[in-house]
Amino acid sequence: MNNHRWLFLYGPPGSGKSTLARWLAERLEWPCYDLDQRIEQASGRSIPAIFEEEGESGFRQREKNALRDLLGQPAGVAALGGGALLDADNRRLAERHGTILCLTSGQETLFKRLGGANHTRPLLKGAEGWQARLTALLEARREHYDSFENRLSTDGRTAEESGWEALCAIGIFPIRGMGKPYRMIVQTGILESAADYLSELGRNRTTGLVCDDHTAALYADGLTKRLTAAGWQVRRCVIPAGEAHKTLQTTADLWAQFVEGGLDRSSLVAALGGGVVGDVSGFAAAAFLRGIDWVNLPTTLLAMVDASIGGKTGVDLPQGKNLVGAFHPPRMVLADPAALSTLPIGELRSGLAEVVKHGVIGDPALLEACAEGLDGLAGRWEWLVRRAAAVKVRVIEADPFEQGLREVLNFGHTIGHALEKASRYQIRHGEAVAIGMVVETRLAEKLGIARQGLSGQIKAILTRLGLPVEVPLGLDTEEIRAGLAVDKKRRAGQLRFSLPSGTGRSGDLQSVQAGVVIPIEEVLQEVCG
Ligand code: NAD
Numbered sequence: 001m002n003n004h005r006w007l008f009l010y011g012p013p014g015s016g017k018s019t020l021a022r023w024l025a026e027r028l029e030w031p032c033y034d035l036d037q038r039i040e041q042a043s044g045r046s047i048p049a050i051f052e053e054e055g056e057s058g059f060r061q062r063e064k065n066a067l068r069d070l071l072g073q074p075a076g077v078a079a080l081g082g083g084a085l086l087d088a089d090n091r092r093l094a095e096r097h098g099t100i101l102c103l104t105s106g107q108e109t110l111f112k113r114l115g116g117a118n119h120t121r122p123l124l125k126g127a128e129g130w131q132a133r134l135t136a137l138l139e140a141r142r143e144h145y146d147s148f149e150n151r152l153s154t155d156g157r158t159a160e161e162s163g164w165e166a167l168c169a170i171g172i173f174p175i176r177g178m179g180k181p182y183r184m185i186v187q188t189g190i191l192e193s194a195a196d197y198l199s200e201l202g203r204n205r206t207t208g209l210v211c212d213d214h215t216a217a218l219y220a221d222g223l224t225k226r227l228t229a230a231g232w233q234v235r236r237c238v239i240p241a242g243e244a245h246k247t248l249q250t251t252a253d254l255w256a257q258f259v260e261g262g263l264d265r266s267s268l269v270a271a272l273g274g275g276v277v278g279d280v281s282g283f284a285a286a287a288f289l290r291g292i293d294w295v296n297l298p299t300t301l302l303a304m305v306d307a308s309i310g311g312k313t314g315v316d317l318p319q320g321k322n323l324v325g326a327f328h329p330p331r332m333v334l335a336d337p338a339a340l341s342t343l344p345i346g347e348l349r350s351g352l353a354e355v356v357k358h359g360v361i362g363d364p365a366l367l368e369a370c371a372e373g374l375d376g377l378a379g380r381w382e383w384l385v386r387r388a389a390a391v392k393v394r395v396i397e398a399d400p401f402e403q404g405l406r407e408v409l410n411f412g413h414t415i416g417h418a419l420e421k422a423s424r425y426q427i428r429h430g431e432a433v434a435i436g437m438v439v440e441t442r443l444a445e446k447l448g449i450a451r452q453g454l455s456g457q458i459k460a461i462l463t464r465l466g467l468p469v470e471v472p473l474g475l476d477t478e479e480i481r482a483g484l485a486v487d488k489k490r491r492a493g494q495l496r497f498s499l500p501s502g503t504g505r506s507g508d509l510q511s512v513q514a515g516v517v518i519p520i521e522e523v524l525q526e527v528c529g
Helices: 017-028 035-043 047-070 088-097 107-114 130-146 159-170 190-200 213-229 248-260 275-290 301-307 337-342 345-362 364-370 373-377 381-398 405-410 413-422 429-446 454-464 477-485 520-528
Strands: 006-010 032-034 077-079 098-104 151-153 172-175 182-186 206-212 233-239 268-273 293-298 312-317 320-327 332-335 495-500 512-518
Touching: 006 017, 006 088, 006 159, 017 032, 017 077, 017 159, 017 172, 032 035, 035 047, 035 077, 047 088, 088 098, 098 159, 107 130, 151 159, 159 172, 159 381, 172 381, 182 190, 182 381, 190 213, 190 293, 190 332, 206 213, 206 248, 206 275, 213 233, 213 268, 213 337, 233 248, 233 275, 248 275, 248 312, 268 275, 275 293, 275 301, 275 312, 275 320, 293 301, 301 337, 301 345, 301 381, 320 413, 337 381, 345 364, 345 373, 345 381, 345 405, 345 429, 345 454, 364 373, 364 381, 364 454, 381 405, 405 413, 405 495, 405 512, 413 429, 413 477, 413 495, 413 520, 429 454, 429 495, 429 520, 477 520, 512 520
Parallel strands: 006 077, 006 098, 032 077, 098 151, 182 332, 206 233, 206 268, 268 293, 293 332
Antiparallel strands: 172 182, 312 320, 495 512
16 A cells, blocks of 8 residues: 655756655655656657647647656656646646645855756747746745645755655655665644554454553554554553653563563554653563564654664663663654644753754754744744754664664763663753753864864754753762763773764764763763862
């Protein structure tokens, strides 16, 4: 079954539709279509020849027919001619079948990209020269192109950079590089159709639906009903909420329930909850019957932008966080930002700390949005989750097993984990990371890695979001030391940090430097003053 809809790339000549269509189709493993090419193939004539013989109205009629014909094919990415949606029927049809992404580019860029080759484009032919014709065409269609909700400027962007922007616009992220490729889909309301997506995986339709007390009460009934209607046997496994239960004991309880529920090697574990449910369910799935498939349905902001991406699963030991685990990527991640409406504000803030982290690593637009504070984010959650998730997807793709680049994701975490543990998990993960980012950036400034003032900038954004930025008084120095000492990122007895140098430019992922070694006493001095 194919659940995806069409993606139509539209915009003026030279805006990069065909190149981007190829990039996206390869990435998404979707069919790639070019409407103008299909018109040429169907008629056996070139577009200039059609214009010559039938005029623009003849061409538009063929274009209309070709669009209808195209929609009978398996859904994919389609590059449309620059005037294909001037026709109101065509536009309605495209809107009904998928997403239209209108590419834009400044006139100078279009001139450069089109070069001299466009004497063959019928609408650019004329005595006044193709540049004057293009200018007039853009002017005439300005309002039309501006009327599309999803617009993407390809100015100054490579096909890959535009590609990531396009993936953010549709909220679908193919994740490759670690075992079987899988998709993360971020879409408001997707939990409603989760049963269709799960059925697409072709398992034996027995699932262990793992949730915690809170997500069981809020979301499990609806999901169970829809899964059952789709022919699934659902064994609901409820674990107590909270980090204190991300343990081997909880994992063992899950295994027992999987056995009782009749799960076998072709069954599916579905994790419905925050990072704790995801980590423990994924770990339980990794070891049950030597590994069965699982899907992640993250319901907290932190899980949507961070914990659900990257295939790390695991549990805590009394000695420290995440000390036991496995890389076991899910078969699919479905993130529904609508679930954030029930999330307590403290948990929302906790997730925003990871959003800020991703902003520092590779997307200044996230930092700008967060600098507006919580009120400024109202109505933008889907946008925010997509962009923040995209940063993590890009990082883990480049380094799935944490051999290098992936370490940048640990920014704020070396100190954050130690504080979380020293507070006996009274400080939430994201809150600890917020404090960790400020302290670690101060260390980066001292070491000359960060420009002066960066810690102040990050601190101001976190404060605006209502996150803590100072180490709470009363935390025991020895406990913090012990927390740092068991940090997984410690190698050969040295503490390794991922420290920012600045806030980077969108897409380059170069603003955090991994593997910075700092002696523990220096770190404690900065943490405890
Ligand atoms: P969490 O799972 O404990 O969820 C926080 C609280 O929100 C819980 O009480 C939960 O029941 C509740 N909740 C969840 N969804 C809700 C909803 N939609 N409405 C109302 N309440 C809801 O914590 P978290 O912040 O999601 O995740 C933190 C965990 O994630 C930590 O254990 C951390 O180590 C882990 N993590 C893992 C990775 C990874 O790569 N695997 C990355 C980052 C963090």
